Amino acid sequence: MNNAKLNIIAWPDQSCPDIVHPLIELVKNVEKSRVDLPDLNKCSGPVVVHCSAGIGRTGCFIALSNGIKQLDTEHTIDIVRILCDLRRDRGGMIQTNDQYQFVYQALSEYARTLQSSS
Known part of the structure; x- marks a missing residue:
């Protein structure tokens, strides 16, 4: 089994990173690695995300990942629905x-980059 561990050390518990772009890039790189290595994905299973409590920073990362996927495929986003789905689980x-607010800001900035590139 192949796996990789990525660690964000500049993100204190119950807070947010100072800037959104590095986290957006991390989310995109995680997804890109899954797409670029389809045979590996069949063996490696899901992406596992965790923080100390498993809800704050983890929730931000997953919400951002889900939001980026939604923007890429549907060209629209429902942040409240994403959060409700996460909290249901x-x-x-x-x-x-x-x-x-950090998730909202990050997804807003990502949406702007999509608009400016089209």
């Missing part, structure tokens, strides 16, 4: 208002 995902 695991209560408390995205712990703070700041984290919610």
Whole structure:
């Protein structure tokens, strides 16, 4: 089994990164690695995301990943629906208002990059 561990060390618990672009790039790179290595994906299983409690930073990463996929495929986004779906699966995902605002800001910036490139 092949696996890789990626660690973000500049993201304190119950807070947000100072800038959104590195996290957007990380999410895109994780997805790109899955697409570029389809045979490996059959053996490697899902992407596992975790933080200390498994709901704050983890929720932000997953919400951002789901939002980027939705923007790429549907060219629209429903952030509230993404959050509700996450919280249905695991209560408390995205712990703070700041984290919610961070996800919103990151997805807004990603949407702007899509608009400017088309």
